[in-house]
Amino acid sequence: MKKSFIFPILFMILITAFFTAILAFLNYSTADVIAFNQETELRKTILYVFNIEIPSNKPEEIEEVFNEYIREEVINGKKVFVAENEDNIIGYAFPISGTGLWGTVEGYAAVSKDYDELLGIDFISHSETPGLGGRISEEWFKEQFRGLKLNDDSGNYIIYKPAPGGNVDAIAGATLTSKSVSKFINENIHEFIKENKGGR
């Protein structure tokens, strides 16, 4: 092949345009599916923190149940999910986040409408050690938070056993993750209650 200056540039432009077009088409045709998947994930989390049962794992049915019970509201500039059962408010769900041992932990928490009971928590992302701190996303750990009373004014809602007044089991072998998780959950809930309880 003879060495020219123009040919490699043209070649590169053409081949880039060709492959980019393929990817653009793929991206365009799957964008809706991907967005829907992400929404389904969020819906599952919200329904879980309110302890509303999901009939099956089908995305359409999850959407149906979600629309029946939950509506979104903006309170004090923050997006909050409100659960209602035939016009009776069940409670409010809001995002929680903080640092774990290795990185950011994100999730949702739900409180009852009188702000005196924790309905549930769920984590949507974390980077804790699998098998140790990673067990925060296991069912037995999350279920412990259901129905905790939130009437401590200083914001110490979650206390690990066997400390006096303890109400939740920490994860054995993951002391640091357990501690940081309880810390940011306490702080986030306390802040949410302070911001909203007076105003409503």
Add this chain to the structure above:
Amino acid sequence: MSGDSPKKIFIMGLWKDNPVFRQIIGICSSLAVTNFMINSLIMGLGLTFATAFSELTISIIRKFTPKHIRMMVQVLIISVYVIMIDIFLKAYYPEMSKALGPYVGLIITNCIIMGRCEAYAQKNPPLSSFLDGIASGAGYTLVLLAISFVRELLGFGTVFGFKVLGDWWTNWTIMIMPPGAFFVLAVVIWIARSISLEDKKKEKEVAKA
């Protein structure tokens, strides 16, 4: 050039020239995604797909590609296939996409693909190149599965998520953490190399006789 026979290509990719334990490339990802067997399998399939189709494409256009920009072309083609995998997983296997996290995107920088494209696809016809990609990918996948089998079994007592060891088993947490991968990978390389050393001795003896 007519290309190598499929049998030779597979022997090279799976054993004699195995990317992980002979060429010691693709190590990062074999340490990162081997805590569960299912993660290793999907990662392996993804890499096999990307390698095979990148090699095929590069081999088809190898005669028109100006030699001094071939690396740019290779990287472009590899990225295209890897992004395809990423989009596919996000759309149809969101759970898997979440579990593998950033490692799918990092297939682009996996030395195995670049290495095979440069070393093989650049000089060989399309079909052989495609098979070479599958063989190298399969070699990589097998090593990953071997490592993750040991890690998952000792670390969780499970194989592909199914419980095989009873409650008496105490999980070795170190196996799930990154250091466990180093130990197991080293042992796998050690075993594989000792076996292939014996192969070579035998070959020599046969040649002498």
